[in-house]
Amino acid sequence: MRDSRWHQLSGSELEAFLGQGGTGVISFATDTGTAPPSIPVSYGYSPDVEAFYFRLSLPPESRKTELVDRPVSFVTYGETDDGWKSAVATGRLEAVEEASYDSPTVQGMWGIEIPEVDVFEQPREELTFRDFQLAPETLSGRTEVPSEP
Numbered sequence: 001m002r003d004s005r006w007h008q009l010s011g012s013e014l015e016a017f018l019g020q021g022g023t024g025v026i027s028f029a030t031d032t033g034t035a036p037p038s039i040p041v042s043y044g045y046s047p048d049v050e051a052f053y054f055r056l057s058l059p060p061e062s063r064k065t066e067l068v069d070r071p072v073s074f075v076t077y078g079e080t081d082d083g084w085k086s087a088v089a090t091g092r093l094e095a096v097e098e099a100s101y102d103s104p105t106v107q108g109m110w111g112i113e114i115p116e117v118d119v120f121e122q123p124r125e126e127l128t129f130r131d132f133q134l135a136p137e138t139l140s141g142r143t144e145v146p147s148e149p
Contacts, residue, residue, distance in 0.1 A: 009085065009141030017078075017085045017141060018045040021114055024076030026054065028067040037067060043076065044112030052089060052134040053096070055114050057127045068093050074134060083144030089136035096131040 009017060021044035027036040044053040052074060058065050072093060077086035 005145040006142045007145050009087070009143055013143065014087060014139070014141040015047045017080070017143075018047075018076070018087060021045050021053075021112060022076055022078070024074055026072055026074045028064075029071040036073075037063065039064070041074075042114050043074070044114040046112050050135065050139075052136070053112050053114060054093070054132045054134070055129045056132060058130050059128060068095075068130075068132065072134065074136075080143075085141065085143045087139065087141040089134060089139045091134050091137040093132040093134055096133055 021042065023040060023042050025038050026041050027038040030036050041054050041056065045051070046053065056064060056068070058068070069092075072091065074089045075086065077084065
């Protein structure tokens, strides 16, 4: 493994890295001593409202239905021409369908496109999805600073 350092992304660098969306991992808080459930997700990002959007599959028998009200952390990362970059956001999910039509939550959802990734055992048409917004309580990003050879 090569030795590297990192530095904090500025606001504009973080916004450029997040772009319109991509993929990452969302983790849900649990009771002490229990590993947090973590699932890969696609996301959309709206710089206008500084929020992430997720379309989560919530089958009735899924544990996710009881977890969506808990605090979350969301991580996205990737390799760029300049080395790796990552972002971490924390907060709580807000169901988009519960927001008023003219709220920033709904308005922000209109401006994004969540990438569709098929990782399900059944066709997407047979699944139930709900849209959520994460207006982060904290949001930070890092980027690699390669070491001198």
